[in-house]
Amino acid sequence: MKKYGWKELPLGAILKGEWSTENFPTGDWRSERPVWDEEKCTDCFLCWIYCPDSSIIIKDGKVTGINYDYCKGCGICANVCPPKVKAIEMIPD
Amino acid sequence: MPLKALTGNESMAEAMRQINPDVVAAYPITPATEVVQIFSSFVADGLVDTEFVAVESEHSAMSACVGAAAAGARVMTSTASQGLALMHEVLYVAAGLRLPIVLCEINRSLSAPINIHCDHSDTMGSRDAGWIQIFSENVQETYDNVIQAMKIAESSRIPALVTTDGFILSHCLERIEVLEDSEVQSFIGEYKPAYSLLDIENPITVGPLDLQDYYFEHKRQEIEAMREAKKSIEKVNKEFGDRFRRRYDFFESYKLNGAEIAIVALGSTAGTAKVAIDSLREEGKKVGLLKLRVFRPFPYEKLCEVLQKFKVVAVLDRSDSMSSTGGPVFTEARSALYDLTTRPRFVNYIYGLGGREITESDIKKVANEALKISKTGKIKELVQYLGVRE
Numbered sequence A: 001m002k003k004y005g006w007k008e009l010p011l012g013a014i015l016k017g018e019w020s021t022e023n024f025p026t027g028d029w030r031s032e033r034p035v036w037d038e039e040k041c042t043d044c045f046l047c048w049i050y051c052p053d054s055s056i057i058i059k060d061g062k063v064t065g066i067n068y069d070y071c072k073g074c075g076i077c078a079n080v081c082p083p084k085v086k087a088i089e090m091i092p093d
Numbered sequence B: 001m002p003l004k005a006l007t008g009n010e011s012m013a014e015a016m017r018q019i020n021p022d023v024v025a026a027y028p029i030t031p032a033t034e035v036v037q038i039f040s041s042f043v044a045d046g047l048v049d050t051e052f053v054a055v056e057s058e059h060s061a062m063s064a065c066v067g068a069a070a071a072g073a074r075v076m077t078s079t080a081s082q083g084l085a086l087m088h089e090v091l092y093v094a095a096g097l098r099l100p101i102v103l104c105e106i107n108r109s110l111s112a113p114i115n116i117h118c119d120h121s122d123t124m125g126s127r128d129a130g131w132i133q134i135f136s137e138n139v140q141e142t143y144d145n146v147i148q149a150m151k152i153a154e155s156s157r158i159p160a161l162v163t164t165d166g167f168i169l170s171h172c173l174e175r176i177e178v179l180e181d182s183e184v185q186s187f188i189g190e191y192k193p194a195y196s197l198l199d200i201e202n203p204i205t206v207g208p209l210d211l212q213d214y215y216f217e218h219k220r221q222e223i224e225a226m227r228e229a230k231k232s233i234e235k236v237n238k239e240f241g242d243r244f245r246r247r248y249d250f251f252e253s254y255k256l257n258g259a260e261i262a263i264v265a266l267g268s269t270a271g272t273a274k275v276a277i278d279s280l281r282e283e284g285k286k287v288g289l290l291k292l293r294v295f296r297p298f299p300y301e302k303l304c305e306v307l308q309k310f311k312v313v314a315v316l317d318r319s320d321s322m323s324s325t326g327g328p329v330f331t332e333a334r335s336a337l338y339d340l341t342t343r344p345r346f347v348n349y350i351y352g353l354g355g356r357e358i359t360e361s362d363i364k365k366v367a368n369e370a371l372k373i374s375k376t377g378k379i380k381e382l383v384q385y386l387g388v389r390e
Ligand code: SF4
Pocket: A033, A034, A050, A051, A052, A053, A054, A055, A056, A066, A070, A071, A072, A073, A074, A075, A076, A077, A078
């Protein structure tokens, strides 16, 4: 990958366009992965609200899965999923 | 031009009212308390459109300023001393993110021991934070500097800090000429932020991790911006002078023509020095003053040009670097002239710590010693502590 010089870089490291975090998958940082159970999920969206990496995928008002390209395995989603539901389980990756 | 009787604090609050920033996040601290208090009454009275964020500390104040500025707002705040020290961490964030926040800073000493009076230790403590720093000699300059700083900061995309001396100026009533609100507005113009976090059509990342491979490049940009800021400062000074007939520069030369020795000072002491110099001139002594106004970026090229012809330069520092060899103004001014083959001798006087008074006779003593060095070529002590008891 080309390394840019200071004259070419966006000012103050304010990133957009080609520098978007979308172009830098960070999923390989993970040591645990969340596994989501569609059967148990009540679509309360708590996991979606809390996920710091926007990795809970939602389509037409329903959770449809987890984006492992960016999910860093922090476990927040499993933690906030209501205890009576427990639709997300963390397993070693 | 309307005349008003204002203290340094009132003049800063008045300039802020006329600038009418989008957001002010601040926490009161002596001697800057009044700036925040007066401005908050402007907000309460509906005289400004500003969103005033009363925070729980100066660390939070600067953090809220950074957030608001990153959202694209025109942002100001005010603090002093321990407050500026508590902001320290976030000052670097504002500069690194290139957010043109303007801070009205009232110079005051730092603990310990506890002291609420004027010296420049607080401002000098943040001299490497990447902020423009402008010092004021009197209330008129304090007011004018705040208005210019807004435009300088926004045109160079670097935050700027305007200082006035605690109590000596912050609480001193002076007759000053103020501008009309419309003049201030047309001078600073509409603010067009470089980016806005709230622009959801154009999502951005602010403050990413920047390790060994890129951090250095971004800091290099910041250094360059500080160099370029000199052009912005010149432009803004000129425009201000042309419009309002009060001229400002990086520094002011006072009776330097025909002088043999020069005294360098910043802030309110420059006023005292002028009186001392007038009286020494009457005695036929060839002394002059260079009043440094802009300390960051440091105007080393221009300083070099003006100071090189003197035999002795005596630098007054209202703070010490604890380096064991003098104060920050001394170190930088002396370094600026190092490359000359023939250069003045430099001596340093640390003075006024914790608000210790500096008088006309103190400055005369400095001038007379400098004249003596100029004759004998001998420096007894490189750094002296003016008015301190042994
Ligand atoms: S583990 Fe963390 S990053 Fe991954 S989906 Fe859950 S909340 Fe998001």
